[in-house]
Amino acid sequence: MTGEGRVPLTPAACRSLVEAGHTVFVQKSAGIHSGYLDSAYQQAGAELVDDAQHLYGLAQLIVKVKQPLAQDLTLLRSDRILFSYLHLAADATLVQHLCDIGLSAIPFESVVDESGQLPLLTPMSQVAGRIATIRGASMLFRNRGGRGVLLGGIEGADAGRVVILGAGVAGSHALAVAVALGAKVDVLDLDEGKLRALQQQYPGITTHLSTPEIVETLCLEADLVIGAVLLAGRRAPVVLKQSVVKNMHAGSVIVDIAIDQGGCVEGIRTTSSEQLCYIEHGVIHSAVPNMPATVARTSSQALSSVILPYVQLLAGADLAAMAASESAPEQALYRAMAVHQGGVVDEVLQREIAF
Numbered sequence: 001m002t003g004e005g006r007v008p009l010t011p012a013a014c015r016s017l018v019e020a021g022h023t024v025f026v027q028k029s030a031g032i033h034s035g036y037l038d039s040a041y042q043q044a045g046a047e048l049v050d051d052a053q054h055l056y057g058l059a060q061l062i063v064k065v066k067q068p069l070a071q072d073l074t075l076l077r078s079d080r081i082l083f084s085y086l087h088l089a090a091d092a093t094l095v096q097h098l099c100d101i102g103l104s105a106i107p108f109e110s111v112v113d114e115s116g117q118l119p120l121l122t123p124m125s126q127v128a129g130r131i132a133t134i135r136g137a138s139m140l141f142r143n144r145g146g147r148g149v150l151l152g153g154i155e156g157a158d159a160g161r162v163v164i165l166g167a168g169v170a171g172s173h174a175l176a177v178a179v180a181l182g183a184k185v186d187v188l189d190l191d192e193g194k195l196r197a198l199q200q201q202y203p204g205i206t207t208h209l210s211t212p213e214i215v216e217t218l219c220l221e222a223d224l225v226i227g228a229v230l231l232a233g234r235r236a237p238v239v240l241k242q243s244v245v246k247n248m249h250a251g252s253v254i255v256d257i258a259i260d261q262g263g264c265v266e267g268i269r270t271t272s273s274e275q276l277c278y279i280e281h282g283v284i285h286s287a288v289p290n291m292p293a294t295v296a297r298t299s300s301q302a303l304s305s306v307i308l309p310y311v312q313l314l315a316g317a318d319l320a321a322m323a324a325s326e327s328a329p330e331q332a333l334y335r336a337m338a339v340h341q342g343g344v345v346d347e348v349l350q351r352e353i354a355f
């Protein structure tokens with residue numbers, strides 16, 4: 001994917017897999033943008049493979065960061081387990097391809113732990129939330145096409161206004177940066193408990209139960225709107241309508257983190273690390289589906305540490321035996337499976353794409 005530089009497993013993680021008796025193949029230069037040289041993987045006991053074509057031919061378990069692109073799909077085989085971010089609810093074509101290949105696909109973002117959290121999505125949402133505010137703040141500069149607002153107010157001038165749609169992991173991390181900068185922040189969610197907790201942690205912010213009316217009122221006054229909503233496993237709901245965007249301040253900024261699930265701003269188009277944003281109705285739109293790739297080293301370290309225990313379980317695993325396992329992480333992996341032997345096995349996904 002454009003601008004991608006993350007690697008799902010660091011050399012240290014590979015070493016622990018090798019020590020557990022697994023054979024680990026790593027594509028040459030996979031870690032280079034995260035600062036991990038091929039030699040570090042070799043020292044960890046991994047075997048380097050020239051390209052994806054050879055790699056996918058060798059390994060039973062394919063661990064990737066982002067969903068396979070067209071060139072990867074031709075290389076995948078039916079007897080493989082694919083473990084990566086997949087965001088299938090927003091991509092029925094990819095679902096069809098994976099079904100046609102006949103492999104087993106387990107999306108990172110579908111693994112739910114015993115406390116109901118999404119442990120493999122959380123670190124990337126934390127990173128993306130923080131980047132959203134930093135990027136949004138810089139896009140407000142005049143030379144970037146913004147309305148010339150410094151998010152953190154100074155004496156004698158208004159503080160910038162930030163509206164955050166979604167008080168979950170990404171939203172609360174976007175909030176932490178916005179508060180640190182000194183912005184005036186409104187946070188919206190459907191979950192009163194999350195709003196209450198954030199209000200207690202940051203007494204200076206304002207929280208609201210999300211309704212179309214309050215979204216409109218706040219976004220029309222906003223300098224920066226950050227979209228961070230999620231309905232797990234489903235396409236993102238549209239929270240900010242085009243009719244509102246058209247009337248937002250010229251030079252204001254929208255950063256839609258939820259673009260990986262289809263976006264929560266009506267009609268928003270995917271952007272990339274090369275083309276970070278576009279302007280429509282005078283409003284700057286940014287919707288990069290792999291925001292954490294910008295800080296590849298930080299993101300690779302965080303991702304590797306959360307996925308490693310699951311990779312240890314999946315390496316050499318018998319999926320049928322996992323189904324009957326009493327171990328909570330094994331059950332979590334089995335339940336997260338989206339596609340298996342040519343069919344969609346995740347019921348939420350089945351409904352979303354109406355297969």
Ligand SMILES: NC(=O)c1ccc[n+]([C@@H]2O[C@H](COP(=O)([O-])OP(=O)(O)OC[C@H]3O[C@@H](n4cnc5c(N)ncnc54)[C@H](O)[C@@H]3O)[C@@H](O)[C@H]2O)c1
Pocket residue numbers: 109121122124125126128165166167168169170171188189190191194210228229230231236237239256257258259260261288289290291292
């Ligand atoms: N673009 C990227 O690079 C990137 C990286 C990481 C995560 N993400 C995405 O960011 C999004 C948020 O992830 P998260 O981990 O913070 O999820 P989360 O579950 O922690 O938080 C989502 C919040 O949205 C709220 N919500 C749902 N519908 C809403 C509505 N209609 N109005 C207001 N609030 C609503 C939920 O109550 C929840 O609190 C997801 O789509 C995730 O895939 C994107």
